[in-house]
Amino acid sequence: MSDTQTRPLGAQISHMLKSRGVEVIFGIPGVHNQEMYRGIEEAGLTHVLARHEQGAGFMADGYARATGKPGVAYVITGPGLCNTMTPMGQAYSDSVPLLVLSSCLDETALRKGQLHQMKDQRAAADTVCDWSEVAQTPQAAYGLIDRALTEFATRRARSKHLSIPIAVLEAGAVAARPLSVTAKRPTARAEDIVLLSAQLRAAKRPLFIFGGGAAHTENATALMARWQAASMTTYAGRGIVAGDAPLHFGSCLARPSSVDVIARADLVIAIGTELAEVDLWRSELGHSAAMVRVDIDPVVLADQQAAQTCILADAASVMDALDQAIPESLQTQWSAPQTTTWRTRWRAEVDAERPGMLAVIDAVQAALPKDTMIYSDMTQFAYAAKEVWDMDRPGHWHHPYGFGTLGYATPAAIGGAIGRPGLPTVAIIGDYGFHYTLQELGVAVELGLPLPIILWDNGKLGEIEDSMTRAQIAPNAVVAHNPDFCKLAEAFGALATAPDRLADLPDVLAEAFNADRPTLIYLTPQTAR
CATH class of the missing domain: 3.40.50.970 (Thiamin diphosphate (ThDP)-binding fold, Pyr/PP domains)
Incomplete structure (x- = not known):
């Protein structure tokens, strides 16, 4: 079938997703969203039948975290979407590329008492995801799906929801236009790297804090050793720096006494982390030195931690640029025995608790x-x-x-x-x-x-x-x-x-x-x- 011939939109969406690199759909079919299932096998997609829509959403979340690809879920109007809202909220808070596609009723203002009817399905989902929209035409459906996929690739990944009226899913539509997303996340500016390099060279006790947003950074362990910089990670950032690195304090940011370590730093560089309540279990990090924040989310850069320097850039790009800017070894006042003492203490505290x-x-x-x-x-x-x-x-x-x-x-x-x-x-x-x-x-x-x-x-x-x-x-x-x-x-x-x-x-x-x-x-x- 050529791109000018028509299929029901529900079938075209599966073909579109396949052409955009999606391979697996998680979901549960129902009478409202069955048109979305018309094209799944024909498009070559694999469908995983969950036992509850919450399971479908979490499976899509787990798939996305494992593969780096968007997790996609098909659910029905009303209760199906509501059951998926918990996974949507989880994916939103944990920066997971989850796309939920649901059916919705064609008209709800006049007609009442319809199967699966909600007062405002779009608004309900909007409370737990990045955005929730209703596509009233095939072109809107294609455009919003492409918007979601493009934002997953270029911005902080967060859950999105798209509802499509049943009649629109059933109606004929031409295929979506081809699209290749080549845009990337923002990279560091040269002037930012010059400033950060100067700060790092001048520091006597630099401390890096890596969060889950820096998980794709590949050179952190080597750079920490070269620069004799101390490091900590959030729980989500574990593994970015090797656990046995001499100056690595581990993932004990939430220990109250971690403030004593952080307060000793004369430069704090937080990369890819919100420094959120669930990272710290306190309102403030505890630093007194200058702080540099590196993140792709501008909201993080302007939070209550009050960083003096904010760099809107992908974590790996900043670390790669710093690698080139500071090729020499640096001398600092951190020592491995201090690190070992603190880590031993924190492990003992966990054991006692x-x-x-x-x-x-x-x-x-x-x-x-x-x-x-x-x-x-x-x-x-x-x-x-x-x-x-x-x-x-x-x-x-x-x-x-x-x-x-x-x-x-x-x-x-x-x-x-x-x-x-x-x-x-x-x-x-x-x-x-x-x-x-x-x-x-x-x-x-x-x-x-x-x-x-x-x-x-x-x-x-x-x-x-x-x-x-x-x-x-x-x-x-x-x-x-x-x-x-x-x-x-x-x-x-x-x-x-x-x-x-x-x-x-x-x-x-x-x-x-x-x-x-x-x-x-x-x-x-x-x-x-």
């Missing part, structure tokens, strides 16, 4: 193969691990940071495993969070994914119980009846095991990665004893 948990974390870390991509949930296991688990490469631990939703890890890991066939992927989730999206186990079984799901069961909402205790509230509503998780997983057709000893984890995980289906690995505080 969560007795016995570090032994389990260390055992899991030692048992995982290189290049494992990890998806974690809102669980105490992950909270502790993010502070003590050094990653050997960036962009390989994904967590629902800002929005902080439960139930993320299982479906996100499924999306990640789909995006990385043949490479190890693992989910880490707590007992309570597992309940939110456990039905997506069926997807992993259906697809034969060799996905270990490490379920940490402390029998309660442990973090909430601890918070209530600190607030002098008698803990209540923090304990719920749990099923036999292993039998539940087996009922879905998954494998399940509950190792008695941490020493068994290497064999258990090796078997899980070689299985023809997901494996639930059940761990409790008693496992470490």
Whole structure:
């Protein structure tokens, strides 16, 4: 069929997405969005059938984080979109390129009581994503999809939503015009690099703080060594600097005493990080020196941290330019023994706050193969691990940071495993969070994914119980009846095991990665004893 002939717009959209490099769609069909499914197979797209739209959104999120490509979800009007809004909010806060395409009713002002009717579907979605629009024509649909894909490639990636009326999806439309996105994110200006180079050469205790926005920076470890600069990362930035680098303080920004280290710096360079509440758990970083912010988001550059120098540029471009501008070694007043002392102290604090948990974390870390991509949930296991688990490469631990939703890890890991066939992927989730999206186990079984799901069961909402205790509230509503998780997983057709000893984890995980289906690995505080 030539580009001048027509198909229903729903079918044309699938062909358009395929021509733009999209390979996988996550979603659930319904009578309202069925036209979007007309062209999926014909276009050569793979569709992953979720068990709940929240699962579809999280799978698309996990796929996007694993591949760097946009994650795309097809959902229905009304409840389908509402179910997807939690993943949309998570993708917005964590800078994930998630595109949600939904059907919508043709007219809602006069007609009431229609199936899946909402008062204002566009506005509802707009509260949790970068933008939410309604395309009333094929040209608008094509243009808005291309706008989303272009913004993913050139700006801070955040979730977008597009609704298309049912009648518009059903009507004939010519194909979208060809498009190749060649634009790139902003790069550093020469004058910015000259200024930053001078500041760095003059500093005696320069401190770099890398966030997830710098994950594609490849030379940070070598440059920190050459310039004798100290470094820290946010949780999302782990792996940008090697964990064993002599002057690397790790990912303990949220430790209250990290302020004492930060206050010693005479130059702070924050690259690709919001320095948000979930990075610091305090309102201010704690620096007294001049601060340089490097980010592609102008909102970050003008936040409450009050940087003296703001550079609107891609993190990797700035580091590459600095590499050329400062080829020589620098001498500073940082020392490796100081770094070791602080890291030892912070690890001891984590161990004291969560007795016995570090032994389990260390055992899991030692048992995982290189290049494992990890998806974690809102669980105490992950909270502790993010502070003590050094990653050997960036962009390989994904967590629902800002929005902080439960139930993320299982479906996100499924999306990640789909995006990385043949490479190890693992989910880490707590007992309570597992309940939110456990039905997506069926997807992993259906697809034969060799996905270990490490379920940490402390029998309660442990973090909430601890918070209530600190607030002098008698803990209540923090304990719920749990099923036999292993039998539940087996009922879905998954494998399940509950190792008695941490020493068994290497064999258990090796078997899980070689299985023809997901494996639930059940761990409790008693496992470490």
